Each structure stands twice: as C-alpha cells, then as structure tokens.
Amino acid sequence: xxxxxxxxxxxxxxxxDVEAGTIPSQDAVAAALDRLQGFLNSxxxxxxKTLDQVTADFPVKQGLADPSVGVAPELADFLQACDEIQASxxxxxxxxxxxxxxxxxx
Numbered sequence: 001x002x003x004x005x006x007x008x009x010x011x012x013x014x015x016x017d018v019e020a021g022t023i024p025s026q027d028a029v030a031a032a033l034d035r036l037q038g039f040l041n042s043x044x045x046x047x048x049k050t051l052d053q054v055t056a057d058f059p060v061k062q063g064l065a066d067p068s069v070g071v072a073p074e075l076a077d078f079l080q081a082c083d084e085i086q087a088s089x090x091x092x093x094x095x096x097x098x099x100x101x102x103x104x105x106x
Contacts, residue, residue: 010101017085022077032072036095039071052090059083061091
C-alpha cells in the first residue's frame with residue numbers, strides 16, 4: 001500500500017474519514033505537520049483553545065492551508081476534506097492524530 005493509502009486508513013480508524021487522494025506525499029505531510037505543530041505551540045493557551053473551538057465548530061481549517069497564511073499549504077485538499085466531515089474536529093485533534101498516524105505508517 002502507498003503512504004497515502006496507509007495514512008488515510010489510519011486516520012479513518014480514528015474518525016477522520018478522508019480519501020487517500022487528499023493526502024500529499026509523506027515529505028509534504030511531515031513538513032506541513034511540523035509547521036502546524038510549531039504554529040499551535042506558538043499560541044498562548046487562550047488563543048489555542050479558541051482556535052480549537054472555532055476549528056471544531058466551523059469549516060475553517062482549510063484557511064491554515066491558504067498560501068497567504070503559509071502554515072500548511074501542502075494540506076489544502078486534506079484540510080478541506082476535514083472541514084467537510086460532519087463531526088466536531090479541532091485542528092489540534094487533527095495534528096495529534098496526524099502525528100500518531102505518521103509514526104504508525106512511516
């Protein structure tokens with residue numbers, strides 16, 4: 001199985017139901033994940049909690065992939081797919097699960 005298929009399967013097992021076609025290469029995911037984690041870690045607790053609440057309640061996660069924001073442009077299709085999931089899913093939960101799945105499929 002290709003990396004994208006393995007990662008999609010791992011994420012689907014955790015309730016993040018995305019198609020493998022929304023996932024870029026392993027190197028692109030790793031780079032974007034590092035930037036996302038760095039971005040989240042740079043926020044104070046209140047801001048991070050607010051961002052998590054907003055990203056869980058509204059379909060705005062793809063905004064982090066906007067080239068003008070520059071946090072995770074490689075994940076545009078993936079974050080769009082996450083925005084379309086009919087479940088409360090914060091950006092921190094996505095990052096945590098991506099980290100876990102990257103360790104399991106690498």
